[in-house]
Amino acid sequence: MMRFWKYHGLGNDYLVMPPEDISKELTPAQIRLICHPHYGIGSDGLLIGPFDAEEQTFRLRLFNPDGGEFEKSGNGLRIFARYLWDMGWVQNKPFHILTPGGKVTAQVFEGGRRVTVEMGQVSFHSSRIPVAGPPREVLQESIEVQGREFRFCAATIGNPHCVILCDDISRELACSIGPHVETDPRFPNRTNVQFLKVLDRATIQIEIWERGVGYTLASGSSSSAAAAVAHKLGLCDSHITVRMPGGELDIQIDPDYAITMTGAVTKICEGQFDNEAFDALNVIDN
Numbered sequence: 001m002m003r004f005w006k007y008h009g010l011g012n013d014y015l016v017m018p019p020e021d022i023s024k025e026l027t028p029a030q031i032r033l034i035c036h037p038h039y040g041i042g043s044d045g046l047l048i049g050p051f052d053a054e055e056q057t058f059r060l061r062l063f064n065p066d067g068g069e070f071e072k073s074g075n076g077l078r079i080f081a082r083y084l085w086d087m088g089w090v091q092n093k094p095f096h097i098l099t100p101g102g103k104v105t106a107q108v109f110e111g112g113r114r115v116t117v118e119m120g121q122v123s124f125h126s127s128r129i130p131v132a133g134p135p136r137e138v139l140q141e142s143i144e145v146q147g148r149e150f151r152f153c154a155a156t157i158g159n160p161h162c163v164i165l166c167d168d169i170s171r172e173l174a175c176s177i178g179p180h181v182e183t184d185p186r187f188p189n190r191t192n193v194q195f196l197k198v199l200d201r202a203t204i205q206i207e208i209w210e211r212g213v214g215y216t217l218a219s220g221s222s223s224s225a226a227a228a229v230a231h232k233l234g235l236c237d238s239h240i241t242v243r244m245p246g247g248e249l250d251i252q253i254d255p256d257y258a259i260t261m262t263g264a265v266t267k268i269c270e271g272q273f274d275n276e277a278f279d280a281l282n283v284i285d286n
């Protein structure tokens with residue numbers, strides 16, 4: 001049996017599992033099953049932690065529903081911060097979370113329903129994201145998908161993002177174009193994809209296709225990357241509300257492109273995952 005806690009951040013849902021319940025490292029196939037909507041619990045990702053909890057610093061591992069481990073998640077970090085608060089590991093003062101994409105600082109408010117995370121610094125440099133080709137800031141470049149040309153900027157906040165500016169955005173656009181961009185060879189580690197519409201100097205709207213997930217209702221790292229791109233291009237000021245189908249996030253951009261993200265977290269349930277569910281492993285991967 002593995003205990004789990006399920007939360008969502010604006011409809012982007014994650015499971016949290018304590019590492020002490022996981023006797024042997026989960027395989028990618030087992031993670032795919034746990035996240036499967038029918039054969040598993042169902043979620044946009046799996047968070048395993050805390051590892052090495054000391055002096056208000058907690059290490060976290062993060063996995064996409066395709067079974068791949070990834071670097072950083074904005075909604076995932078808010079959710080993990082709330083989990084630590086629910087479990088009594090932290091109180092209302094700031095604390096730190098170590099992720100493969102860097103160390104962040106988090107703080108819980110409003111009885112756990114609102115969390116602020118200092119997400120780290122956005123970089124637009126090809127060598128950091130990564131993006132193939134000569135070392136450069138990846139701004140306003142061209143990509144052709146299914147006979148249509150798009151202008152994009154790329155950014156990292158620990159995980160890779162491709163931000164495509166559009167006059168009109170939709171779920172259909174994200175689902176038709178996103179998969180091709182996610183796996184475009186210029187992104188050696190693949191990429192998350194955001195379709196960005198600037199509403200005014202303090203408000204943007206995005207539709208999201210996530211690496212290793214697909215279409216999601218919200219994404220904190222996507223919001224951070226898209227807001228940073230809008231600011232970098234001079235289209236928005238430094239305090240931006242990001243509107244997504246699942247709700248809004250508040251993004252503050254420092255002069256060095258350090259990002260502070262604030263938004264809601266909602267607890268859904270907690271329970272026990274029965275290893276019997278792994279009987280369907282051969283079903284989901286065929």
Ligand SMILES: N[C@@H](CCC[C@H](N)C(=O)O)C(=O)O
Nearest residue numbers: 073074075159211219220221
């Ligand atoms: N939904 C997350 C992003 C999850 C990670 C992404 N799929 C990736 O592979 O980088 C967020 O809120 O940032």
